[in-house]
Amino acid sequence: AQSVTQLGSHVSVSEGALVLLRCNYSSSVPPYLFWYVQYPNQGLQLLLKYTSAATLVKGINGFEAEFKKSETSFHLTKPSAHMSDAAEYFCAVSDPGGYQKVTFGIGTKLQVIP
Amino acid sequence: EAGVAQSPRYKIIEKRQSVAFWCNPISGHATLYWYQQILGQGPKLLIQFQNNGVVDDSQLPKDRFSAERLKGVDSTLKIQPAKLEDSAVYLCASTLSANYGYTFGSGTRLTVV
Numbered sequence: 001a002q003s004v005t006q007l008g009s010h011v012s013v014s015e016g017a018l019v020l021l022r023c024n025y026s027s028s029v030p031p032y033l034f035w036y037v038q039y040p041n042q043g044l045q046l047l048l049k050y051t052s053a054a055t056l057v058k059g060i061n062g063f064e065a066e067f068k069k070s071e072t073s074f075h076l077t078k079p080s081a082h083m084s085d086a087a088e089y090f091c092a093v094s095d096p097g098g099y100q101k102v103t104f105g106i107g108t109k110l111q112v113i114p
Numbered sequence: 115e116a117g118v119a120q121s122p123r124y125k126i127i128e129k130r131q132s133v134a135f136w137c138n139p140i141s142g143h144a145t146l147y148w149y150q151q152i153l154g155q156g157p158k159l160l161i162q163f164q165n166n167g168v169v170d171d172s173q174l175p176k177d178r179f180s181a182e183r184l185k186g187v188d189s190t191l192k193i194q195p196a197k198l199e200d201s202a203v204y205l206c207a208s209t210l211s212a213n214y215g216y217t218f219g220s221g222t223r224l225t226v227v
Contacts, residue, residue: 034215036215036216036218041220041223042220042221043118043120043205043207043218043219043220043221044157044205044207044216044218045218046215046216046217049214049215090156090157100145100209100211101159101162101170102147102159102216103159104149104156104157104158105156106154106155106156107155107156
């Protein structure tokens, strides 16, 4: 069964600093990988996805992630944090076959310090 | 494109009462999911529908939870009777296929007192 591990339940960065949120996956087949963002009292919004095309994936709001098979990682980055990036971020993995069940990580809460 | 609609947004009930949540997915999305998100945790899949058939309900507590998706469109999730530990946000999502990612509704926040 596939799973993801998010390292760091809370991450704090200064406004303008690099954002790095870590995600490692476990899957018996080449997976689909996703990052979602959740703002307070809202549902989850898709930031970006990897579905076996380019390994560097660009998403919305200036975020990007790189699929590294050798490291089983899919870390999320943004060169310069903005106050509006403060939210909770979830990494997720899906088996592209079958009925494509998606499994989420526990989430990383990003705090941006002015 | 209209998003995934969920209602109600908030619900407070006493333990042992029953409650129902409603979800209307994006038009044309054959796959619909209900997730439970307990505070401080990631979403946990409760049930997955493909059209009006259940394809995964392995983590649904079937002694108290039930769900249906009549006519392969909107869906209801019911809890009867509710327990304190059912306090969570219940999220509905839909998708065309996995490589599109999910579209989530805003969720229903349930508080059981």
